[in-house]
Amino acid sequence: MRYIDEYRSGGLARALASELAETMPQDRALALMEVCGGHTHAIYKHGIDELLPPGLELVHGPGCPVCVIPVGRVDDAISLALEPNVVFTTFGDMMRVPGSKGSLLDARSRGADVRMVYSPLDALELASANPEREVIFFAIGFETTAPSTAVTLLRAQALGIENFSVFCNHVTIGPPLKAILDAPELRLDGLIAPGHVSAVIGSRPYDFIASDYGRPVVVAGFEPLDILQSVLMLVRQLAAGRAEVENQYTRLVRRDGNPRALEAIEQTMELRDSFEWRGLGSIPSSGLRLREELADWDAERRYEVPGVSVPDHKACQCGQVLRGLVKPWECKVFGTACTPESPIGTCMVSSEGACAAYYHYGRNRPKRGTVPA
Amino acid sequence: MCLGIPAQLVEIVDAEAKTAKAEIGGVRRIVSCALLEGDARVGDWVLVHVGFALDRINEEQAAETLQLLSDMGEAYERELEEIRKTAEGAA
Amino acid sequence: MSEKASRRRPRVRDERITLVHGAGGKATRDLVEALFLEELGNPLLDPLGDSALIDAGGVKLAFTTDAHVVQPLFYPGGDIGSLAVNGTVNDIAVAGARPIALSAAFVLEEGLSTADLRRVVASMAEAAQEAGVVVAAGDTKVVEHGRGDGLTITTSGVGLVDDRVSLGAEKVRPGDKVLVSGTLGDHGMAVMIARGNLELELEIESDSASIFPLAESLFALGEDLRWLRDPTRGGLATTLNELTEASGLCVVLEEKALPIREQVAAACEILGLDPLYVANEGKLIAVVAPARFEEALALLRAHPLGADAQVVGEIEPEPKGLVLLQTAFGGSRVVDMLSGDPLPRIC
Numbered sequence: 001m002r003y004i005d006e007y008r009s010g011g012l013a014r015a016l017a018s019e020l021a022e023t024m025p026q027d028r029a030l031a032l033m034e035v036c037g038g039h040t041h042a043i044y045k046h047g048i049d050e051l052l053p054p055g056l057e058l059v060h061g062p063g064c065p066v067c068v069i070p071v072g073r074v075d076d077a078i079s080l081a082l083e084p085n086v087v088f089t090t091f092g093d094m095m096r097v098p099g100s101k102g103s104l105l106d107a108r109s110r111g112a113d114v115r116m117v118y119s120p121l122d123a124l125e126l127a128s129a130n131p132e133r134e135v136i137f138f139a140i141g142f143e144t145t146a147p148s149t150a151v152t153l154l155r156a157q158a159l160g161i162e163n164f165s166v167f168c169n170h171v172t173i174g175p176p177l178k179a180i181l182d183a184p185e186l187r188l189d190g191l192i193a194p195g196h197v198s199a200v201i202g203s204r205p206y207d208f209i210a211s212d213y214g215r216p217v218v219v220a221g222f223e224p225l226d227i228l229q230s231v232l233m234l235v236r237q238l239a240a241g242r243a244e245v246e247n248q249y250t251r252l253v254r255r256d257g258n259p260r261a262l263e264a265i266e267q268t269m270e271l272r273d274s275f276e277w278r279g280l281g282s283i284p285s286s287g288l289r290l291r292e293e294l295a296d297w298d299a300e301r302r303y304e305v306p307g308v309s310v311p312d313h314k315a316c317q318c319g320q321v322l323r324g325l326v327k328p329w330e331c332k333v334f335g336t337a338c339t340p341e342s343p344i345g346t347c348m349v350s351s352e353g354a355c356a357a358y359y360h361y362g363r364n365r366p367k368r369g370t371v372p373a
Numbered sequence: 374m375c376l377g378i379p380a381q382l383v384e385i386v387d388a389e390a391k392t393a394k395a396e397i398g399g400v401r402r403i404v405s406c407a408l409l410e411g412d413a414r415v416g417d418w419v420l421v422h423v424g425f426a427l428d429r430i431n432e433e434q435a436a437e438t439l440q441l442l443s444d445m446g447e448a449y450e451r452e453l454e455e456i457r458k459t460a461e462g463a464a
Numbered sequence: 465m466s467e468k469a470s471r472r473r474p475r476v477r478d479e480r481i482t483l484v485h486g487a488g489g490k491a492t493r494d495l496v497e498a499l500f501l502e503e504l505g506n507p508l509l510d511p512l513g514d515s516a517l518i519d520a521g522g523v524k525l526a527f528t529t530d531a532h533v534v535q536p537l538f539y540p541g542g543d544i545g546s547l548a549v550n551g552t553v554n555d556i557a558v559a560g561a562r563p564i565a566l567s568a569a570f571v572l573e574e575g576l577s578t579a580d581l582r583r584v585v586a587s588m589a590e591a592a593q594e595a596g597v598v599v600a601a602g603d604t605k606v607v608e609h610g611r612g613d614g615l616t617i618t619t620s621g622v623g624l625v626d627d628r629v630s631l632g633a634e635k636v637r638p639g640d641k642v643l644v645s646g647t648l649g650d651h652g653m654a655v656m657i658a659r660g661n662l663e664l665e666l667e668i669e670s671d672s673a674s675i676f677p678l679a680e681s682l683f684a685l686g687e688d689l690r691w692l693r694d695p696t697r698g699g700l701a702t703t704l705n706e707l708t709e710a711s712g713l714c715v716v717l718e719e720k721a722l723p724i725r726e727q728v729a730a731a732c733e734i735l736g737l738d739p740l741y742v743a744n745e746g747k748l749i750a751v752v753a754p755a756r757f758e759e760a761l762a763l764l765r766a767h768p769l770g771a772d773a774q775v776v777g778e779i780e781p782e783p784k785g786l787v788l789l790q791t792a793f794g795g796s797r798v799v800d801m802l803s804g805d806p807l808p809r810i811c
Binding site for chain 1 (some may be wrong): 477480482483484490494661662663664733735736783786788789791792793794795796797798800807808809811
């Protein structure tokens with residue numbers, strides 16, 4: 001597959017790993033945060049962490065839009081799914097995320113018409129083909145996915161499809177990054193920025209991390225060579241005492257992103273005053289909701305949702321994991337009370353959550369460096 | 374959020390609705406090209422995410438990235454070769 | 465923390481059965497061990513092999529059963545009928561036995577088209593003939609509309625154990641090689657696409673077939689053939705995890721060696737799925753002594769169904785109970801047991 005296979009070359013991996021080992025500063029250990037769940041997944045799936053030199057640690061960040069959806073919002077989604085005559089459409093990722101009383105999958109076994117879709121346009125198509133049903137789309141994701149929801153809404157509006165609405169849970173990447181950088185306990189030397197979010201927003205929004213916090217940032221693609229190359233770029237900056245925003249994913253990401261995508265979001269959505277993030281609490285200006293003009297397509301306005309803020313399970317340490325303060329294996333309930341089959345927090349349910357990724361791919365792996373067996 | 378796949382546009386489906394067929398590895402899917410600059414063209418390489426072409430892939434930049442990596446690879450192989458020769462010489 | 469040490473006796477915590485219990489992964493296994501084995505356990509059932517091995521007055525028989533529920537009923541390359549026949553025939557084959565006869569019990573949902581039913585049964589007849597077995601007994605029930613998922617077929621099968629072989633997880637030793645008879649993930653992907661909600665276009669057919677000819681060709685290896693299985697629900701990954709758990713050994717797979725069709729690989733990339741977990745219905749996994757794996761490979765490749773056979777891994781003593789994958793990139797990762805249905809993802 002073109003643009004995939006070339007970036008998975010094992011031969012080039014060795015070269016990069018060797019260069020990385022040589023560039024590492026000898027006097028200190030480095031901690032780099034990979035923000036995006038997609039990066040977490042790729043790192044474990046290809047075993048990239050095994051190619052890193054000793055002293056270089058990857059910390060998992062909050063870029064998992066599935067993981068950060070609070071229990072209360074999942075309950076709201078289930079409540080919508082149980083409304084009469086509703087077809088509740090969702091990405092596969094959200095099907096098994098537990099709310100207070102089970103997940104969307106459980107709701108389906110109780111009779112709710114929950115269907116998985118690959119694209120919001122497929123949900124709109126469902127609405128168009130089934131005018132007697134009410135189709136709701138569970139919109140999740142960072143700025144990567146928001147434009148797709150936006151274009152779908154504009155299309156629904158243009159075609160006058162009224163039996164379609166969106167339950168909007170889109171979030172933005174900037175505020176949680178700032179929240180993490182502001183946390184006193186965190187020791188972070190640099191950031192690997194999410195390549196596909198950046199395809200939409202560009203690399204400019206990360207400037208504040210270099211200028212205000214003095215940490216280097218590299219926007220990274222998702223193939224293993226992209227990730228390794230980005231790590232090398234960060235280590236080079238750190239070895240030279242620089243803190244800049246660099247772009248490794250030049251084949252897709254531009255400085256100012258995708259103007260049409262940003263325009264679509266602007267036309268259809270606005271920032272909420274604040275939005276609750278699982279494990280991170282309320283973060284101002286971090287969540288998106290539909291604009292007033294699109295009220296007819298806003299599931300939250302058309303239906304009553306419980307809107308209850310449900311505290312996380314007492315034993316859950318997802319918040320600390322999402323902030324990179326606690327490693328999955330350091331969480332007290334990891335692998336015992338909290339497993340993918342019976343998850344307490346969503347870091348374990350979402351396949352790209354740090355805990356799930358580690359549980360599936362890394363747990364029990366032969367010991368190497370700082371990663372326990 | 375992150376799962377995006379590079380695919381090539383092989384057919385324009387509906388110019389008004391801005392939809393096209395994208396193909397990767399023999400698999401095809403109809404995608405929306407509403408987020409692309411200008412009109413979608415058959416042959417364009419795009420990044421597909423949730424049924425949308427998020428943006429075009431810059432083939433020049435892709436080639437540059439690979440060249441950089443490949444140069445590093447060659448330098449490394451040469452170094453290894455040197456080490457091997459020295460080791461053999463000393464043996 | 466070792467897997468064995470931390471593995472407690474499974475308990476069924478759920479009040480209700482959900483789809484996850486049927487996916488073939490951990491939840492299924494826990495349900496079987498905590499509920500079914502607890503109530504029904506006996507020496508024939510306890511090994512939880514694909515077939516039970518019964519000594520009937522000196523004659524060794526393999527006996528198995530399978531319930532088949534699949535949506536849609538018809539998909540490229542097969543249907544629930546061929547699935548039912550081949551599934552049971554294959555369970556007998558991997559027990560080291562020649563399949564002889566099947567029974568078939570049908571639960572029909574009120575409203576099912578009789579034309580569809582005939583199509584399914586004709587397909588079963590064809591598959592049975594291909595496999596060299598007969599359907600010797602049958603039963604039919606009808607349930608009310610809305611209570612049957614169209615059609616459920618339960619097949620049981622009986623076969624004669626070939627006395628050249630003695631298969632079992634306990635026969636597997638470090639150094640043994642792991643072979644697969646062909647491309648992975650074809651069936652699961654064909655069914656997923658046929659469901660039609662993913663809007664993907666690709667040419668893929670279920671690989672549903674009787675693997676008895678492949679298995680039989682390997683019986684010639686005698687004791688050097690250690691273990692056979694067909695990687696169905698839960699894919700290669702789940703089946704190999706069953707092996708490592710039962711044997712206490714480790715399987716190390718080579719990602720580069722795994723035979724996967726380009727279209728299946730591409731569809732998995734798009735959907736965020738791992739082909740190792742996608743079901744197969746016409747494939748064989750064989751563990752063979754290192755001295756004879758080349759011979760085994762040649763035997764498999766000599767048959768049209770085994771044309772794409774590959775050596776994909778090796779048995780190692782440690783880490784116990786684990787399946788590891790050496791990635792093409794140069795790292796490694798654990799190939800865990802499936803937990804839950806593999807669902808397409810966007811993240």
